[in-house]
Each structure stands twice: as C-alpha cells, then as structure tokens.
Amino acid sequence: MDCFIGIDYSGAATATSPLKNIQAYIAYPGHPPPPVLPNTAEQRSKYWSRQQLTHWLTEQIQSRACLIGIDHGFSFPMDYFQRYQLSSWESFLADFIHHWPSHQPETTVQSLRTGNPRHGDAKQLRLCETWTSTASSIFQMDVQGSVGKATHAGLPWLYAMRRQCGEKLHFWPFDGWQPEAGKSVIAESYPSLFKRRYPRENRNADEQDAYALARWLQQSWQQGIMPHYLHPPLTEYQRSQAKLEGWILGVS
Template structure:
C-alpha cells in the first residue's frame, strides 16, 4: 500500500463538540518511523483537542497533495444489523445520514442529544466484529463504567459523515467504500488500540512511556498501521479473507469491521 503518513487518533465523547479534552489525542508517524504528538495549537501549548478541531485537521491533511495517509480512530463506525432492520436502512450510507440527523452532536453534547432519543433495546448488543475480540464493548452501552465506547461513537459519527462528504474522492472509509482502497485515496478506518497496546509497550523501543495513556493509544494505532504497511501485510488485513462471504457482506453493507481483527 505504501502510505506516506500514519495517523492514530484516540477519541472521546466528553463535553461540548468545541471543547478541548485530554481524551482526544493525535499522533502522526512517517514512513521512517519518526513520530510526533500533534497539537491543535500553533505554539504547541496543548495536546488536547476538540472534536471540531479534529475534523478540521483531518479535512486539511487529507486535502494536501502528494500525501497519502491512513487514519485510525478508536470508536465504532456503525451499529449492529438489528438497528438497520428496525429503522429500514438499506446500507451504511443511509445509516450515517439517518444518525447525524437524529444525533446532532456536531453542535450539542452527547448527553443533551441522548435525552431526546429513545433508549436502545439491548444496550449490550455487539456487532459481529466486536464478538471477534476479547473485550470490545457495545456502542449502545452508556452505563459502562470503564472502557465505554458509546459516548465517543455517538459524538464521532456525525463528524465522519461530514468528513466523507467534504473529502469525497480523496477519502476511502474502510470497508464501506470497498475492501481494497485505490492507490490514489487516503484511508479512514476503525481501530481498537487495546489489540496492539501490550505488544508495542513491551517490544517497541520507541514506546513513549512518559506520555499519558490516551496519547499512547494514539501512538500504538499509528505504529501498528506503519508496521503492517512496511511488512506488506496491511492488504491482508484490508481484505479480511478469514471471513465468510456472508460475513463480509454484512460488514461491507451494514456493520463495518475493526481493522486488525481477523
């Protein structure tokens, strides 16, 4: 695949969409393995981002010429198939449009939007890709005390809708835009840093032990993407040929997949 830039983003649904939070961290790494913790401030006075700032940053980076990048974000990009069935949604594109209309988290907090939306019937229901991991949580479980992905998912999905719309032909959202991105596209994928964290913490000589955990999660995302690209196995993770034909269709059309899960 040979990407130029590898970006890891640890995401958060905390607070207002324009409010900076330490739970959102961004790390960039180049082909040579040089990495940096990116600041939204030109003078580098903070490494905490707002969700709005992340959107603007990605929009700008993706639009830069001669810079093909792959971006990993750690929140769910979709819901279980039952949601599509209950709401008569034919595919993920319809789901995104439906969701961003229902949850206006580009302008309001998740908590404020949640008060106007009916509760999910089964708050522990998982997508197929999440059942293939040991510890992934449901995007509907707002009551989870630790490791919840519900707030970040509900805060992040409308921004993915906007990013996909604004970048169009420059961005491939995997796997919904196809299992194999073209060489002309940057790629945005859902990742789960817990899959990589311990391995990089133990064996990566460059591991940033002095960074806070959210920044470390962003680091291992970028590091894993670069490692897989350099050793030629990223294409295998994109194709996910360990899945059956029916499983791949479910992921492609509805539920998506976590990059790195086999």
C-alpha cells in the first residue's frame, strides 16, 4: 500500500455542510499520519463536507493504492435484507439511496426519517457488532456516540465511490476477503478498538479517532499482521452472512 487513511465521519447537517466532526489523517510508509485539510479555495472552510471528502478520497484512489478505514456502518443486519428481499450488497446500496437520498442538496438524515418505509430496530445488531463489547446498532441515531446518522449519511457516498472508482477500489469484505494486490481497499472501522494505543497529544476526540485509524492501518500493514484481520475466524455460514452485513476491520 502507498498510503493509509483514517476517517472520522459525521452524519450531521447536509452533504455539502462543512463539519468539524469530520476528520481525515493520512499516513505514508515510515511516517506518522498528519491531518489532511480540504482545499480551502474550493470549499472556503477548514472543515470537510461529506461531498468534498468523497471527491478527495476518489482522487487518492485514482492515483495510488490506499488502505482506507471509515467509522460508519457499510451495511445493515441480515433481517433487513430478508425483509426487503435484497439479495446482494449492490442491490442493498441501490435500494438504500432510493429511500434515503441523504446525498442530495439541502437534505439531512433527520429530514428523511419521518414516515420512511426503510427502517430498522435500534436494538438490532449485525454479527460483527456482537463480536465487540461496545459497538451500537446502525439503526441507533439519537444516542451520543452512535453511528446511525453517520451510516445513513455515508452509504450513498460509498455507492458513488463504487461507481466512480470501479475496479481500482476493493470494498472489503463485499468484494472478497482477500483484496487483489495493487488495489485500494476501503473498510468499515471502529476507532474505539485502537485509539487508546496512541498518545492523544493535542488532538481532540474526532482528530484522535481519525489519527488512530490511520496509524493502526499503517502499523498493521507494515508489521505484516493485516492478513490476520482481513480473514477473521468465521464459519462458512458466518462468512456468507458477513458478505451481506459487512464486517468491522480489526474485529477478530
């Protein structure tokens, strides 16, 4: 890999709103990750919007092999797939953006919640979440620290990157547990697993989450232990479930 990117995400406001909670750090081999700021001439803010962040990530993927960790859910529980007769992650994404077009201008996740036919139980967990002690349901939106809004805001942008980057980008584990050499890889991540390993120094909580993700991805790759995390010890049935529900990179 040429670089390692950690993203702390946010589902607040609209897709074009600059958000203090969105943070990006990028690490290159042998160097600790510095923060990455948006192109202020284009965005006129020192904070990322979800739209601007997606454009930047796409540029990185087009020019080099990146390992990217983002802290929002990449999919929903199996029950959701069965209830709405969705047979693949691709069909899930297409269905989701039809009912939750949170990427559209002047649209918020909150504004789409009322009367939305596509929803889930805030107590329901995916398999990967049951393997952690603190991960919450991706349907939970009104509790501090929950990832529900970030997930509902971020999924359309995953779909956009999938269409724009094509074969250059491997969505783990949906495209397979073992990425091809030379491809960029993007994976759901959970900063709480790693953030205490690294001194916080003068970073705030969101900055520390993004920093820790980039640092952990870099170190795990350079130390040769990333294959362990790319292949969690699942049964064949669990692996087939995770190919739809997704998995959190680092949970093993």
